Amino acid sequence: MDGQPQRKGNLNLAVPTLTAAQRSNLAPLTARAYTAWRRRSLTLLAGQPFDLRREERLFVAQCAPQRGEWWLDAGTSTGFYADVLARAGCHVLAADLSPAMLAEAARQRPHPHIDWAVLNIEDSGLPDARFDGVTVGATLNETHDPARFLRATARVLRPGGQLWLMYLRRTAGPVQGVLGYPAAGGLSFPDPAWVARQLPGCILTHGLTTGAVRFERHVKTAPEPHMPS
Template sequence: MALPSRPASARAPLTLAQRSNFFPLTAWGYAWWRARSLSLLSGAPFSLEREARLFRALAAPQPGERWLDAGTSAGFYAGVLAGEGCRVVALDLSPAMLRVAREREPSERIMWQVGNVETLGVPEERFDGVTVGATLNETARPAVFLRSLEAQLRPGGRLWLMYAAPAGGPVSRLLGRLGGLTFPDAAWVQAQLPGCTLVHAARFGAVQVLLLRREEGAEVG
């Protein structure tokens, strides 16, 4: 189930936000932040349980399906998918994050793997679905990141994106300058995924959720 990578010469640049994830202290505290972040960003109570219910209702993961959790961090989506009987490749740049995730989500259905989505090759067996929880905000090359995600999907496969949308104001500008974060517009995201069609879009304050499906016969990768 391990994912192929492009040659080492194809390394992707990392933002400051991505580099900070390598620190054990960041990894240790991330789960605490993740459990509270959507409530803060949406301006209303938005628990992990609510997020999981929304994902299961819309993406409908099925037992036996093969999913990629891209930028798994503390393993939230990987754990939800494993609980639904899916086989999961949980990918992250940070070995420290993966150590925390393994402890929080112990499951034989999850394969934890260090890697960068932007430098992945196309797998022989593509995925039934891909989940991304906020990693889109952190990547230095969001267009490259999205194209690589699309290339991982089989025809009919689902792509679930949850990220912080453009909100404007001094906080977003400061995060962009200091952490290298980006806040892509939903229309721009869809334009980077020509082989996918939009199934569902919802916004909760600054939280954007998109579900897309790769079209049959689409030439991707």
């Protein structure tokens, strides 16, 4: 970002409505355990070996982040995508609702190109068209209002910018039904067609489904040029 970097700042003071899953992420114990879960989770959910190295290779191959670009890692948790981007030479605003997650991320993945920020993406106050790219790693499943969250990520993308999503798609299985109850997590499991409808200014260029896991790359279309009358 221009000027002084924002590090662990509270960029909006309004208290958002949180799902049970989001509230659990506020606990330091959850933050400390999250990285171990993240290393194994895609293998369990995809039904095949899918470690973080494979996820990184897929993301880099599809999005090709470039040195000097500005990216938003929305719902960074312990900073997996933020770290991949920073090592590629990008500047990253890594945002999360959980100070505990951000503290753990900063401890595990210190990098001068990452600014860690307590931030509600759904009501962030970030400028329109500010970022070259946005990454979202599973946060879409946990957020209270997925449609609003998606619109917010698209709003801060510049024309031609990239949105990378990793989320658990709807499978209509009984476990997902249980986890959708507020007391059991309040998670949502969107259908890819529904996701696309929430991003009217973006084009899906890449989609990969493996088990319950869905990866997508969207590109924000440039506005139509103004024609003089």
